[in-house]
Amino acid sequence: MTLARTARFPLILAGAAPLLSGALLVVQAWLLASVLDAAIARQTPRHELLGGILGIAGLMLLRACISWAGERAGADASERIKRHVRLSLFQRLVRHGPHWSRGKASGELASAVVDQVEALDGFFAKYLPAMAAAAMLPVAFSVLLLPVDVIAGLVLLITAPLIPLFMALVGWGAQGASRRHLRAFARLSGFFADRLRGLSTLKLYGRAQAEAESVVAASDALRKRTMSVLRIAFLSSAVLEFFAALGVAGVAVYIGLTYLGFLDVRWTPLTLQAGLFCLLMAPEVYAPLRQFAAHYHDRATALAAVTQIAVLFDGLPQDTAEGAAPKGSIPARAGKGAHLVLSGLRVDAPGRAQAVLSDASLTLVPGEHVALMGPSGIGKSTLIEAIARLRPAGGDIRIDGLPLDEWNESALRQRVALIGQRPQLLEGSIADNIRLGRPDATDEQLLEAARRACVLEFADALPQGLGTRLGSRGHGLSGGQAQRVALARLFLRDPGLILLDEPTAHLDDATQARVLDEILEFSAGRTLLLATHAPSVAARFKRVVRVSGGKVEEA
16 A cells, blocks of 8 residues: 555546546436436426436436546556556665575566566556445445435445455455465466476476476466465355345335335335436445455455565565665766775675685775686685675675765666676677667767677678677577677776676687787776686786685785
């Protein structure tokens, strides 16, 4: 309900529309009963009834327009809220970083952001407006009938409140069933995504058929849970229809017996107009409750969805500034190069009793170029990721004098550039992937970046050049080619601190030398920390440090 504040005005319109339509319905029913009474009881000529008939037609058209406007407002409110929730969850993903997301099933995260956020649609677009109408209109209609006929009004006034009571009892079971259903759906999404990602491996090891059978079994379990939710939903509808039928039938029997003279509990005779008005309004007393029942399951689905989102994302989004505000001010940039100071750095790894880095210290003055060496698994990549705030770490890390935790995310990403060992390439053209470094780059700037990263050496041999489309995760390029595409992104940016993790590991000696020349030329005046195994690469740097025993030492 706190999310409703992000779309307060359209939600108010959506809730007010059925109330206004209900008020016009009373006028329409009274006018229709009056016209029928005049035509049947008083034998009024047809031409004298034309005004009343046109009035009824006008009211019906006006109510249709109000209902349409209410539905549009509800849909608009729902879209605003879903957009806000998805942006907030995405900001939370960015704030937690890849280290956090690696511990989650990617299929479950995707299901939460897409499917479970979508489950909020019915709650805001349908359920809340229907709840407002169901809370007010049945009682209001019943009270309005009391002056016309006390017995009819009392019958409706007593039976109508029983429906939400019994629906609530059924709804408790519906909420639990929906929660179990969404949890199973999220697990199935993660299960299916993992199998799809590893499809080639499964085929190679002859496990494709076995895993296909596992998917079928998981799908069948989900089907059974879906059917259990539907059974409860049908049960709540049956409760509504039972009490609504009792109420409408009770009013109809009472009026019919009164007209036949078998029942006489009124002080004055029951006119045709009054009787028709009661008969016309009796179903309308239960109509808002029917609408409410039709969308009551949306509430259970939404509650189950937010529960699952809260579990996956460690809480629910509350406001639009989710994780965006910096804790401190951003220091003014004093030139190109950034000043980096690490002291007492400690980084732990899951499953390892000993810390990867312990009491590590390092200082890079603005514009300094440093090579970082050490055997595989010693902590070079861990150190670089900790500096980029992509891995949780203890100790003190300061960039330009400001603690790393106090940097605004956007400002940090502009100031610090990181190229890892396994760069992320997306489905799209080579040019699209390079342009991720700076979306507003011109074609000339993009070509220059591709040239400096030696991307043109292999792209020009392709039929569409830089326009050649890549598959998911850069499928279609070798490891060295993907690394060069990622380096081309760097040449489009203007960072103060450059962190490179084995940028030339997959390149031949000639290409490695050219790429390294371009990196050092681009890094002139900027601070550079480059992790490498190759002594020939480290020899190009005036300063070399080594990771050893969890500490950073001068080589």
